Structure formats: structure tokens, C-alpha cells
Amino acid sequence: MRLHRAAGLALLISLALSACVPPTVERSPAEIAASQQADALAQQGKLDEAAQAYLALAQTGSNRDHYQLLAAETYRQEGQLDRAIPLLGAIRRQHLTGDEPSRLDLLQAEVSLKQHDAARALQLTTQPNISVPPALQLRLLELRSQAMQQTGDLWGAARSRVEMDDKLGGLDQAQNRKQIVSLLTQLGVDPLKQRAAAMQPGDRMLPWVNEALTQLGIAVARPAPALEQEVGTMIPGEGANVREGFKMPAHIALLLPATGNLATASTAVTEGFFAAYADAGRNHIPRPPVRVYDSGGTPAGAIKAYQQAVTDGAQLVIGPLTRGEVSALFGLPQLPVALLALNHPDDKSLPANGVSEFGLLPETEGAQAADHMMEGGLTNAYVIVSGDDFAQRAGKAFKAEMEARGGKVVGTGSLGNSGVNYATTITSLGMPTTAPDAAAPSTAGLFISMKPQQARLLLPQLKLARISLPVVGTSHIYAGQDDAGANRDLEGVEFCDAPWLFDVQPGLPNHGDIAAQLPAARGTSARLFAFGMDAWNLAPYLDWLRAHPGSYLPGASGQLTADQFGRIRRVLVWAKFQDGLARPLNGSLQMDSAPALAPPVDNDAQQPTQH
Numbered sequence: 001m002r003l004h005r006a007a008g009l010a011l012l013i014s015l016a017l018s019a020c021v022p023p024t025v026e027r028s029p030a031e032i033a034a035s036q037q038a039d040a041l042a043q044q045g046k047l048d049e050a051a052q053a054y055l056a057l058a059q060t061g062s063n064r065d066h067y068q069l070l071a072a073e074t075y076r077q078e079g080q081l082d083r084a085i086p087l088l089g090a091i092r093r094q095h096l097t098g099d100e101p102s103r104l105d106l107l108q109a110e111v112s113l114k115q116h117d118a119a120r121a122l123q124l125t126t127q128p129n130i131s132v133p134p135a136l137q138l139r140l141l142e143l144r145s146q147a148m149q150q151t152g153d154l155w156g157a158a159r160s161r162v163e164m165d166d167k168l169g170g171l172d173q174a175q176n177r178k179q180i181v182s183l184l185t186q187l188g189v190d191p192l193k194q195r196a197a198a199m200q201p202g203d204r205m206l207p208w209v210n211e212a213l214t215q216l217g218i219a220v221a222r223p224a225p226a227l228e229q230e231v232g233t234m235i236p237g238e239g240a241n242v243r244e245g246f247k248m249p250a251h252i253a254l255l256l257p258a259t260g261n262l263a264t265a266s267t268a269v270t271e272g273f274f275a276a277y278a279d280a281g282r283n284h285i286p287r288p289p290v291r292v293y294d295s296g297g298t299p300a301g302a303i304k305a306y307q308q309a310v311t312d313g314a315q316l317v318i319g320p321l322t323r324g325e326v327s328a329l330f331g332l333p334q335l336p337v338a339l340l341a342l343n344h345p346d347d348k349s350l351p352a353n354g355v356s357e358f359g360l361l362p363e364t365e366g367a368q369a370a371d372h373m374m375e376g377g378l379t380n381a382y383v384i385v386s387g388d389d390f391a392q393r394a395g396k397a398f399k400a401e402m403e404a405r406g407g408k409v410v411g412t413g414s415l416g417n418s419g420v421n422y423a424t425t426i427t428s429l430g431m432p433t434t435a436p437d438a439a440a441p442s443t444a445g446l447f448i449s450m451k452p453q454q455a456r457l458l459l460p461q462l463k464l465a466r467i468s469l470p471v472v473g474t475s476h477i478y479a480g481q482d483d484a485g486a487n488r489d490l491e492g493v494e495f496c497d498a499p500w501l502f503d504v505q506p507g508l509p510n511h512g513d514i515a516a517q518l519p520a521a522r523g524t525s526a527r528l529f530a531f532g533m534d535a536w537n538l539a540p541y542l543d544w545l546r547a548h549p550g551s552y553l554p555g556a557s558g559q560l561t562a563d564q565f566g567r568i569r570r571v572l573v574w575a576k577f578q579d580g581l582a583r584p585l586n587g588s589l590q591m592d593s594a595p596a597l598a599p600p601v602d603n604d605a606q607q608p609t610q611h
Helices: 008-018 029-043 047-060 064-077 081-088 100-114 118-126 134-150 154-165 170-185 189-198 206-215 263-282 299-311 323-330 362-375 389-404 423-429 452-464 486-490 511-517 523-547
Strands: 252-256 290-294 316-318 338-341 355-358 380-386 408-415 444-449 471-473 494-497 551-554 559-562 567-571 573-578 581-584
Touching (some): 029 047, 064 100, 100 134, 299 316, 316 523, 362 494, 389 408, 389 444, 444 452
Parallel strands (some): 380 408
16 A cells, blocks of 8 residues: 555645644744745655755754654655664654654654564554554554554454545555455454354444455355435425435436447446436436446446546446446546446455445345345245356355344255256255145245246246245346246245336336336346436435435335445345236335435436437
């Protein structure tokens, strides 16, 4: 990290200007003038000349130690710590005042690390009652973390960096986050699991431990987030035009691939985005100009499109769509404009401040399926998933959440992409059989994640095997449109999905009306359409969601909330096949008759442009 010299030139000047000699010592006019000249040299970036000026004052001025410390700090800022080392030994600590002793300790700690004396650096940065100016807190924590790491205390080093997290931004924060996860992963899976098990839910280290476990390939519990306060709530006493948390950017850029393998998915997202944009006009929501950029579906294309959007004045960039593109943007030295990435990076790096991630994750569905089964009293689960990546990831998340809640996965099976006879898989799981007129076991259920075609083959074979467990699935079991004849074999299956598909989220345009006009809103692509709608709906509330845990946006793809890393999480609705038709289980999600709208204004909608 660049925090080795985190004080920066401005901070160095501030320290020099605010530093004082003991009040009992009178400074001559000549000394005051020489001191001001040294400060001016530092302000002009002439650090070597400034250091020499401070050293001259140390020889002739009223407080040698004060000026010698300033000279040492100036050399450090210039990147010449070696030239500062001889000065430190001659500084008499008892002659320093104010924050100068702590500043001396930081310099000595940095020197100790350079000389591979981590124990000394640790002692200097963890001594009782150590106090530094707020502007130097980051440097203290950075040095403490380095000292702990070099002495083998990886947990302490990571914890010190977690203390730094909310004080950083941009590349510094992104690098610090990588180092936190790197330190924790070095501890290993079992020690991390033990620490996680001993932590309270609100422990600030728990999300970081879970992140490290995830990067080690371990599925961790993903309990549904708390939904406490809807965004856009009317503010009492402020009049009818003020809604809490609303802050619409003045210019939005949408980065999506226009051609290639992702063009179809991109079309669904784009049309969903502008369907919500058009609906915002009906609801009198301010609509800024939106310019669409072709990201090309490649990392280089995404970077070029982002940089062009910044040049063109965008205040929020939404996109790109692929993991590789997102990783490329996260790897830039800085992201000067806020970003809502429509996927998660393939290198699992964490976003920094000003960056949010939003994606349709299989882990979300797997975890919520486990919660649903446990809440229904099904504490023992069998799992059958297909071989595709979505199903495999959903299955791992299901198992992690089930076990975290005290349930048990009794058996797991995986279906290949070919073949239609699943008898071997069914038999190998040892699921309980029942007589046709007997009730299913009260504590056992079956979780499945697969596309409709496979589910329509599997479910009848389960019945032939006299297995009548309750079945819970992911959204992939539903093709997005009713087909009573084909779906009769899925009778009774419950699955989680986007609320907009069933028109149970108040305040959104009717799904059937839009699907009748736009093919992208039909079938399985309807979920991407809903995803695009939410990309627009999130735009004015990103900062609020991140800063207010428990706040949520009633979205088309789910109830949307943000975690501490800026990842948008979804809470889905539950549906059930009844007489071959998919129907929501709980009716409307309405919690407030007023949708989360913005203040009505007279603002002509500006049409998006293609770039």
C-alpha cells in the first residue's frame, strides 16, 4: 500500500505549521522568519531544501529537537528514510511537546520495520495510551499491522487493517481489503471456522472471515438480510415532495456489450432498464440523461467505455455485465466516478467505496431455499442438482446455510447433462419411501436446482420410487411463463424467484403488459429484464443503502439491500406449482401503499443516446 508515506505533503506542512516550541521559549524574529521559509520550501515540494533548512534551525534555533524531528519527517516524506535515521537518535524525547513524541515513535517504528526489528516496531505501535493526531491514525494502524504480520500475528494484522477500512477510499481501500483477506486466508480453513463459530453475529470481523473462507472455496452461511426500512419513505414535517435517501445522479452511463455472445442478455437488461426509466416519467421521478456505451464484452472494452463515460461527464456508471469486465474496472488505479457493476469480479476482489456490485447469484437462491425449508420444519434435506455451475454453487450454499441453522444434509446427488434415467442417483441417496396413502416424513425435504426439462424427468421417477418428500427448488425450475400441460409433473414444487414475474411487488409496471409488447420480458430472459429494471431503480439509492444497514428497495428481482462491502443482496419471493401453474405463495409483498418514489418535479425526460 501507499500508506508507508500516508502522511502526505499536505499533512507534513500542517504538522510543521501547527507544531510549536515550548511556550517558555521565546523565538527571535529571525528564527520565525527562517522557520516560515522552511515551511514554504516544504509547501513548494522542495523537500530536500526544507529538511536542510530545518537542520540549520536545529543548530541555531530555540528548540533543536523540534526542528530535528521536522527535518527527519521531511526526509521520510521525500522517500529518504535512511537520511532520517541518524537524526532520530539525537532527538531528546523529553524536550518534545504535544503530539511530537507520538510522531517520533511512528518514525522509529518505521525505521525498525526497515531494519527487520518487528518486535521493536510492535512495541512502539501498541504501547499503552499511545495517541496520535487523527491524520496519523492510518499510518499508526498500517505500521502496527505490518509489525504484527512480521511477528506472525496474522489475525492481529488483519484486525488492524479492518480498523483502517472505513477511513480509506479508492485504490488504497481496495488494496487494504485484498491484504485483509490475504492475511486471513493464510490462517487456514479450520482456524477460521473455529473463530467464526465463536463470534457474535455483529462482530465486525465476521464478514471478513466469511469472505476469506469463501475465497478458500468454503461455502459459508448466507442468512437473509434484515429488511427494516423501505427507502423513499416520506420524511415527517418536510412536505410531500421529500423522500428519504433519494439522490439521483445528474448524468448516467450504461455500459453493456452490444454484440457477441452476450448481446441477447444485454438486450434484456437494456430493455428492462429503459422500461423502468419510462415508468419513472409516469411517476414524476427526475430522469437524468442516460448514454449507452458498448463495452464490447471484453476487459479492454469495458475500461475504454468507462473512461469515455467519465470524460463525457457521467456521475454514475452502471455496468459492465461480465465478471472479467468488472475485474478489469476494479483493477484500475482509481475509479473517479461511482460504479454499479452488474456482476461480481472473477478474482473475488472486494469493491471500494463508491463501487457497488449487483448480480443474480445462485448462492442467494441456495441459501434462501435452506432458510425456507428450516422455517417449514424440514430439518433434514436431500440434495439433487444438475451439473451446471449455477446448480452446483446453489447446492453448496444450500448445504452451508442448512448446517449453519442446525439442519442436516443427509445425502447429495448430481445429475449429468445427458441421460434420462435417474434411478441410480435416486437409489444412492437412500431417501425414505412411503405408501401412496401415507404422509411424507415431517422433517425431511428435497432441494433441487436444475432446469425444467430435467426436473420434469426427475419428479415422476421419484414418485415411481414411492418418494413423496416436499420439494424446494431454485428459479431455474420455472421457464418464466405458464405451461400447465408441461408443468403438471412439477406439481407441489416450491421455488424462489423474482417478484416481478408474479406481479407481487407494488409500484412496478405490470409484467404481463410489458411481456405482451417486448419479447425480452418473456420466458427465462424476464429475470434479466427485471435485473435491468432494478439497475435503474437502484441509481438514486445506492449511497443510502450502503450507509444504512436494514434499509431496502422493493425491486423487480427481489427486495434489495446492501452489505458493508457494497454488494446488493436480494430477498426473493416463493412460488409453487399448482395445477401446472406457478403461483406466489404469500400474495402481495405490499408493506406500504406508496411506492418508493422521488419528489415530483417539472423535469422533461431526456432521451438516452447511443455511444
